[in-house]
Amino acid sequence: MRHYLAGALGAFISVALSSTVLAETLTIATVNNGDMIRMQKLTDDFKAKNPGIDLEWVTLEENVLRQKVTTDIATKGGQYDVLTIGTYEVPIWAKQGWLLPLDNLGANYDVDDLLPAIRSGLTVDGKLYAAPFYGESSMVMYRKDLFDAAGLKMPDAPTWDFVADAARKITNKDKEIYGICLRGKAGWGENMAFLTAMSNSFGARWFDEKWKPQFDQPEWKDTLDFYVKLMKDAGPPGASSNGFNENLALFQTGKCGMWIDATVAASFVADQKQSQVADKVGFALAPDKGLGKRGNWLWAWSLAIPAGTQKAEAAEKFVAWATSKEYSNLVAEKEGWLNAPPGTRKSLYANADYQKAASFAKMTLDSINSADPTKPTVKPVPYVGIQFVAIPEFQGIGTAIGQQFSAALAGQLSVDQALQSAQQLTTREMTKAGYIK
Numbered sequence: 001m002r003h004y005l006a007g008a009l010g011a012f013i014s015v016a017l018s019s020t021v022l023a024e025t026l027t028i029a030t031v032n033n034g035d036m037i038r039m040q041k042l043t044d045d046f047k048a049k050n051p052g053i054d055l056e057w058v059t060l061e062e063n064v065l066r067q068k069v070t071t072d073i074a075t076k077g078g079q080y081d082v083l084t085i086g087t088y089e090v091p092i093w094a095k096q097g098w099l100l101p102l103d104n105l106g107a108n109y110d111v112d113d114l115l116p117a118i119r120s121g122l123t124v125d126g127k128l129y130a131a132p133f134y135g136e137s138s139m140v141m142y143r144k145d146l147f148d149a150a151g152l153k154m155p156d157a158p159t160w161d162f163v164a165d166a167a168r169k170i171t172n173k174d175k176e177i178y179g180i181c182l183r184g185k186a187g188w189g190e191n192m193a194f195l196t197a198m199s200n201s202f203g204a205r206w207f208d209e210k211w212k213p214q215f216d217q218p219e220w221k222d223t224l225d226f227y228v229k230l231m232k233d234a235g236p237p238g239a240s241s242n243g244f245n246e247n248l249a250l251f252q253t254g255k256c257g258m259w260i261d262a263t264v265a266a267s268f269v270a271d272q273k274q275s276q277v278a279d280k281v282g283f284a285l286a287p288d289k290g291l292g293k294r295g296n297w298l299w300a301w302s303l304a305i306p307a308g309t310q311k312a313e314a315a316e317k318f319v320a321w322a323t324s325k326e327y328s329n330l331v332a333e334k335e336g337w338l339n340a341p342p343g344t345r346k347s348l349y350a351n352a353d354y355q356k357a358a359s360f361a362k363m364t365l366d367s368i369n370s371a372d373p374t375k376p377t378v379k380p381v382p383y384v385g386i387q388f389v390a391i392p393e394f395q396g397i398g399t400a401i402g403q404q405f406s407a408a409l410a411g412q413l414s415v416d417q418a419l420q421s422a423q424q425l426t427t428r429e430m431t432k433a434g435y436i437k
Contacts, residue, residue, distance in 0.1 A: 024314045025054040029072075030084040031065050031301060032245070034268055035134050035341050038331065039322055045330055046321045053314045062243065063187040063399075070395065073098045078308040081315045085130060086189065087121040087300050088388045088395075094129040100305045100312055101127040105320040113325065113345045117368055118300045130302035131323035135343025136264040137367035138197060138296045139360075140284040143277060146170040146177070146257045160201065160226065160287040160295070163258065167234035170257040179234030181256040182227070185243035186406035188398025193297060193387040194261070195405060196398075199223040201288045201295040205377040206389050206426075211435040213426035215401075215419045224415045228408055240410035252276060260286060260295070263367055266360035267338050283363045285370075291378045297387035298371035300344065343368055393433050400425050 030036045036059070043055055058080070060068065065084065072079045073093065085093070093099050105111065111119070111128060118135040122128055140163065142154055150169045155162065167179030183194040196206070204219035214220060231239050234257075236250060244261060248268060251259045252275040259265070272278040286296035303319045305312055321327060325347060328340045337357035340348060342364055348354050349365050358364075376386040383389045388398065401422045408418035430436045 023052050023054055024311050025056050026081040026311060026315055026318055027056045027058060027079065028082040028084075028318070029058045029060065029065060029069050029080040031062050032059050033062075033264075033301070034248075034274075035264065036084065036301070038335070038339065039133070039327075042327075042330055042334065046318060049321070050314070050317055053317065055318070061245075062189060063185075066187075066189060066395070073306050073308075076308050078306070078310075080306060081309045081311045082318055083304045083306055084133070084301055085304050086302065087118075087298065088189075088385065088390065090122045090130045090302065090304065091124050091390065092392055093304075094124040094127075098307055099129045100307055100309075100316075101129055102131055102305070102316060102319060103127070104313075104316055105131065106324075108326075109320055109324060110347075113347050115344060115346060115368065117298060117371065118344055121298070121300065121373065122302055130300075130304035131319050132300040132302045132344040133323055134264050134341040135298075135300040135368060136262040137298055137343075137364070137371050138194075138261055138286050139263050139266075139363055139367050140258060140260050140286060141251065141266065141269055142258040142282050142284065143170070143254075143256075143280050144282045145277075145280045147282075154282055154284050157285045157294075158287050160198075160289050163260075163287045164226070164230050164234075167230060167258055171234040176255055177257060178236040178250075178255060179257045180230060181236060181242065181247040181250050181259045182231060182239070183243055183247065183261065184231070184235075184240040184406055184409045185246070186240075186399065186402040187243070188388065188395055188402055190243045190402065191406055191409075192398045192402040193299075195223065195227065197286070197297040197387040198227065198295040200377050200386065201286075201291065201293045202226070203289070203291050203293075203378040205379055205381050207381060207383065207430075207435075209380055209382050211382060211430055213423050213430065215423040215426065220419055220422075221415065224405065224408065224419060228415055231409060240406045262299070263360070263364040264342055266364060267340075267342065267358065270358075270360065271338055283360045285363065285367060293376075293378055294370065296367050296371055298368065298373055299387070391435075393429055393435075397426055397429050 069083050118132050122130045152166050171179035183191045202219050202223040250256050254276050269275045269281050270278050286294045288294045305315045331340050337354045373384050404418040404421045407413040
């Protein structure tokens with residue numbers, strides 16, 4: 001009997017040990033945006049389908065995420081198995097050999113269902129190197145009740161002059177209602193994403209065809225003057241500290257008359273569970289200056305697998321789950337079609353239930369489809385990218401300039417001083433990198 005018990009116990013320990021060895025833990029680095037937080041809450045579905053895989057989350061503010069992920073992958077640190085990265089990083093990192101191609105997303109994944117505008121930015125030499133979790137452009141979100149009270153009607157395709165005039169008219173600082181909320185927090189993907197897209201519509205560009213920086217040109221001065229004056233007159237206090245999440249909170253609590261930002265925000269401002277103004281929100285295309293370009297961008301937060309991971313097969317299973325049609329259906333089942341991750345799949349925009357739930361669906365799709373990263377500016381440029389320049393040096397330069405422009409918004413520098421600094425530091429870095437001979 002004793003031998004039998006010992007044998008049974010040994011067998012039990014052996015099975016327990018082998019199952020422990022088989023279990024893999026994926027470390028996933030992600031951004032603290034609402035859609036990503038929702039994904040974490042729904043991962044029981046993934047674990048039920050993949051019992052041998054555990055998940056560990058590292059959730060970070062946008063600027064911090066970019067810094068940590070970039071440092072880790074460049075130094076081959078191997079800290080993460082799945083990365084949340086954007087359209088800027090994917091082609092650069094894929095060419096460096098830092099990312100694994102996504103060759104095994106499964107028979108049901110349907111890569112051809114991905115929106116061409118989004119998919120093309122994540123593809124290098126015909127291979128997909130990141131799967132889009134959600135895609136976005138940018139647009140105007142506004143309070144219809146405040147516009148009605150002021151006798152204003154928002155056009156579907158407004159101009160910057162209309163937006164600025166309306167923002168000043170609907171501002172009521174005594175009631176803490178500010179006509180417009182725009183990004184001011186420094187960062188290449190924070191204030192510089194907004195300001196670069198805005199500057200395109202003003203006729204500005206980062207570089208001329210010989211890679212000479214253009215911050216000393218009148219188009220950039222027009223852009224930054226317009227932005228700083230508008231925010232001083234009609235923006236909230238402390239705007240130089242506000243990024244996407246801060247402005248989202250301001251809009252949802254009724255403190256913003258207009259907000260020009262990522263189309264992905266539409267589901268949050270229109271959701272009655274999250275937004276105090278959900279039934280009062282309207283949507284319009286990002287503004288223009290009559291020069292043929294609107295101030296909208298093109299972006300996808302995507303999931304990618306670093307080349308240094310030891311758990312590529314498990315990581316690809318997770319990426320496939322999180323970016324699949326089935327995941328959209330899961331979100332719809334748990335939280336309604338309004339909250340399905342937008343901007344990635346044709347099938348979502350052909351879905352009658354989604355169209356009915358999401359009043360912003362057509363405006364989002366039109367904004368994404370109208371963005372052209374290959375021709376982002378009025379004048380010709382040597383680079384690709386709308387709210388960024390697709391070169392490795394942009395990340396550092398964009399962050400440094402973002403600090404100058406945030407300081408101008410805060411009143412610590414004049415617009416002229418900020419632009420002069422931007423011109424000098426960009427010229428220095430581009431000369432050092434060999435772009436300027």
